[in-house]
Amino acid sequence: MNFLPTAAQTRRAFLGRVSQGVGAVALASLLGKTSPPLHGAAARGVVDPLPLPQRAKRVIWLTMAGGPSQFETFDPKPKLAQLHGEAMPESLTRGQQLAQLQGQRLVCHAPQFPFAKFGKNQTEICSLFPHIGSVVDDICLIRSMTTDAINHDPAHMFMNTGSQIAGRPSMGAWVNYGLGSEAENLPGFVVMVSTGPGRSPQPIATRQWSSGFLPSRFQGVQLHGRGDAVHYLANPGHVSRAQQRTDVTAINALNRQHDAFVHDPEIATRIAQYELAFQLQASVPELTDLRGEDARTLALYGCAPGDGSFAANCLLARRLAERGVRFIQLYHRDWDHHSQLREEMPLKAQETDRASAALITDLKQRGMLDDTLVVWTGEFGRTPMSQQTKGTAGRDHHNKSMSLWLAGGGVQRGLVYGATDEFGYAATENICTVHDLHATMLHLLGIRHDAFTVKFQGLDAKLTGVEGGRVIQGILG
Amino acid sequence: MISWPNFRRAVPALAVLAAVVAARAEDTFYAQRVAPILEQKCVACHGEKKQKGKLRLDSFAHLMRGGEGGGVVQSGDAKDSELFIRVTLHPADEDFMPADSKPPLTPDEVKVLELWIAAGASATAPLSSIKGAPALAAPKAPVAALAPDWQPRSAQIARLEEELGVRLVARSHLPTDGLVLRTAGAPTRCDDAALAKLAPVADLIVEAELARTKITDAGLVWLATFSNLRALDLTRTRVTSAGLGSLASLGKLESLNLTSTGVDDAGVARLKDLPALRKTWVFDTRVTGVTADPAASAK
Numbered sequence: 213m214n215f216l217p218t219a220a221q222t223r224r225a226f227l228g229r230v231s232q233g234v235g236a237v238a239l240a241s242l243l244g245k246t247s248p249p250l251h252g253a254a255a256r257g258v259v260d261p262l263p264l265p266q267r268a269k270r271v272i273w274l275t276m277a278g279g280p281s282q283f284e285t286f287d288p289k290p291k292l293a294q295l296h297g298e299a300m301p302e303s304l305t306r307g308q309q310l311a312q313l314q315g316q317r318l319v320c321h322a323p324q325f326p327f328a329k330f331g332k333n334q335t336e337i338c339s340l341f342p343h344i345g346s347v348v349d350d351i352c353l354i355r356s357m358t359t360d361a362i363n364h365d366p367a368h369m370f371m372n373t374g375s376q377i378a379g380r381p382s383m384g385a386w387v388n389y390g391l392g393s394e395a396e397n398l399p400g401f402v403v404m405v406s407t408g409p410g411r412s413p414q415p416i417a418t419r420q421w422s423s424g425f426l427p428s429r430f431q432g433v434q435l436h437g438r439g440d441a442v443h444y445l446a447n448p449g450h451v452s453r454a455q456q457r458t459d460v461t462a463i464n465a466l467n468r469q470h471d472a473f474v475h476d477p478e479i480a481t482r483i484a485q486y487e488l489a490f491q492l493q494a495s496v497p498e499l500t501d502l503r504g505e506d507a508r509t510l511a512l513y514g515c516a517p518g519d520g521s522f523a524a525n526c527l528l529a530r531r532l533a534e535r536g537v538r539f540i541q542l543y544h545r546d547w548d549h550h551s552q553l554r555e556e557m558p559l560k561a562q563e564t565d566r567a568s569a570a571l572i573t574d575l576k577q578r579g580m581l582d583d584t585l586v587v588w589t590g591e592f593g594r595t596p597m598s599q600q601t602k603g604t605a606g607r608d609h610h611n612k613s614m615s616l617w618l619a620g621g622g623v624q625r626g627l628v629y630g631a632t633d634e635f636g637y638a639a640t641e642n643i644c645t646v647h648d649l650h651a652t653m654l655h656l657l658g659i660r661h662d663a664f665t666v667k668f669q670g671l672d673a674k675l676t677g678v679e680g681g682r683v684i685q686g687i688l689g
Numbered sequence: 690m691i692s693w694p695n696f697r698r699a700v701p702a703l704a705v706l707a708a709v710v711a712a713r714a715e716d717t718f719y720a721q722r723v724a725p726i727l728e729q730k731c732v733a734c735h736g737e738k739k740q741k742g743k744l745r746l747d748s749f750a751h752l753m754r755g756g757e758g759g760g761v762v763q764s765g766d767a768k769d770s771e772l773f774i775r776v777t778l779h780p781a782d783e784d785f786m787p788a789d790s791k792p793p794l795t796p797d798e799v800k801v802l803e804l805w806i807a808a809g810a811s812a813t814a815p816l817s818s819i820k821g822a823p824a825l826a827a828p829k830a831p832v833a834a835l836a837p838d839w840q841p842r843s844a845q846i847a848r849l850e851e852e853l854g855v856r857l858v859a860r861s862h863l864p865t866d867g868l869v870l871r872t873a874g875a876p877t878r879c880d881d882a883a884l885a886k887l888a889p890v891a892d893l894i895v896e897a898e899l900a901r902t903k904i905t906d907a908g909l910v911w912l913a914t915f916s917n918l919r920a921l922d923l924t925r926t927r928v929t930s931a932g933l934g935s936l937a938s939l940g941k942l943e944s945l946n947l948t949s950t951g952v953d954d955a956g957v958a959r960l961k962d963l964p965a966l967r968k969t970w971v972f973d974t975r976v977t978g979v980t981a982d983p984a985a986s987a988k
Contacts, residue, residue: 260859262860394874534924536874663790
């Protein structure tokens with residue numbers, strides 16, 4: 213698939229391949245093209261028809277930013293507890309990458325909280341997460357994930373785009389480019405960042421939801437959980453909706469004329485975004501008005517409307533999914549426990565445990581879990597070694613082992629996949645990579661990851677990179 | 690020069706020879722192993738209807754004639770044969786065949802082509818003469834058609850999409866896998882009248898996503914024409930138990946989502962006789978006897 217216009221490309225070819233949606237409709241009618249129009253912000257995907265059966269229609273990706281420790285969440289390590297305070301075996305750590313522990317003595321650090329058994333399969337997870345424990349029969353826990361990066365920003369880039377270096381399209385952009393977006397009055401890719409009372413964490417950069425070299429209409433649009441969901445969305449007092457409609461229509465007509473002369477996908481983007489912004493003025497207030505949600509639902513998530521919490525964003529994620537949004541990514545920050553692990557971890561658990569489980573329960577009871585893929589993951593894992601350089605003990609960044617979970621959308625329920633060594637230092641069984649995770653996600657969405665490419669800088673660029681990913685067959689339901 | 694008597698003798702001989710070849714055509718490696726692969730994976734674009742790259746692969750003669758770029762089979766040398774090269778490129782390569790992300794050849798199928806070309810790419814070599822070809826996969830039960838082929842009605846489908854502002858999306862690359870009716874983009878545009886207008890393509894629709902639309906009990910009667918419907922989502926519509934009687938003829942319906950509708954126990958009772966129904970969601974309705982309390986199910 214090559215969508216970037218070149219001098220040799222005819223406008224017809226360019227249209228056919230790129231400027232789907234609003235811009236395409238207008239231009240297509242100029243050209244007498246008969247494909248049915250799409251309304252509002254909806255767009256057709258480039259992968260049509262789908263080569264694989266579609267198990268998941270949409271994705272809700274819960275990013276636990278900062279890197280949750282697998283030892284205090286999902287990977288029980290009794291041996292590590294026994295060895296607390298002793299030196300890590302050099303055979304494991306010699307010559308391996310370290311982030312902040314460089315030059316330090318590497319000492320085993322016991323899991324700080326007990327694990328408990330949950331569900332039919334008596335899966336062991338940390339006792340700080342009893343709600344996730346209560347839905348463990350509905351999720352697929354992977355204990356053998358690895359990543360390339362060991363610092364936050366490149367690790368986020370890698371998890372989001374398949375490349376540590378900024379500039380690639382993020383997965384939400386890829387998915388909307390491939391499948392198209394359904395909703396006419398909401399973006400196909402929505403991002404929300406929650407706030408909590410925790411410590412001041414690393415900022416979340418908008419480049420994490422960039423569309424990279426795909427047309428920028430595929431980028432993530434951030435909605436805010438607190439205050440105005442979209443800044444500067446309301447019209448000034450003296451401008452009516454009808455006036456605004458006239459303005460947007462006129463501006464877009466001019467833009468279309470311009471687009472007919474120079475075929476630039478960014479003009480199609482601009483047309484689409486003007487239209488989308490106009491639609492958002494009506495759709496966002498409806499989206500964020502939680503009066504239709506009964507008290508039981510609010511209690512299930514444990515949130516108050518508009519409190520900006522992760523829980524409120526989980527509820528909004530469900531509402532976005534109901535309204536046809538293809539890719540929803542929630543960020544919750546402050547998992548970067550270099551220090552104060554014991555003190556701070558319960559707070560993170562409190563903020564996310566009930567809400568994450570509520571999302572699964574709610575999707576399930578509404579019949580939406582079967583075709584919604586939910587992913588809960590950080591950008592990397594943490595070391596079995598303690599870090600003592602910043603106050604009370606914590607753990608450093610780590611990329612050779614991490615835990616994450618998926619649910620719905622065609623993955624097996626109640627499965628624990630993969631394992632780490634007895635220190636939890638490295639994944640040893642069914643080792644997975646981030647590329648594998650992306651390949652699996654695309655597979656569930658009906659797309660063959662190895663054939664889903666865009667020509668860029670002389671390469672057939674893919675979400676799954678040049679090293680290649682493989683679909684994690686063992687977790688498919 | 691053949692003398693007349695000789696020629697007369699030759700005629701029956703030729704006839705016999707032809708009969709032998711004809712009988713054998715059934716048993717040749719080409720007919721048994723090569724042609725079925727081309728038929729299944731290539732002829733859609735390289736056959737009577739379409740000749741992409743000016744190449745036809747629906748008979749031995751056509752195959753040997755080659756395409757735009759000349760011959761595609763180099764007898765005895767697979768690695769130098771365009772036919773083989775195209776199917777062994779990286780799947781992401783522009784020139785990879787089959788094009789357009791259609792299902793690629795399996796490694797076994799590639800091996801069959803390779804052995805056949807290496808052995809001389811003959812139309813007549815008997816099946817048994819080429820050793821080492823991977824065994825034929827046990828004949829798979831043909832993928833059951835979920836609905837009639839939608840392709841002959843594609844113009845009508847496009848017109849309805851335009852007129853009604855709904856989407857009718859192919860479920861997969863198999864044209865007999867049916868269509869999904871999507872309305873999530875702008876659900877309020879879809880009402881009873883729209884459902885009625887879909888009648889000409891109703892038998893093609895296997896999944897109807899009608900959540901949050903303006904469908905009412907009155908509109909549900911039109912669903913009786915959706916004879917191949919397997920999944921129906923009526924979440925948050927004004928549908929009530931009274932309307933569910935209209936679903937009685939949907940013998941293939943497997944999943945039904947009634948979340949946040951007006952149905953009650955009487956409605957659920959009406960669904961008892963749907964033979965294929967496996968999953969029904971009744972969360973946030975007046976149906977009793979199921980856990981409708983989210984807090985309870987979250988423990």
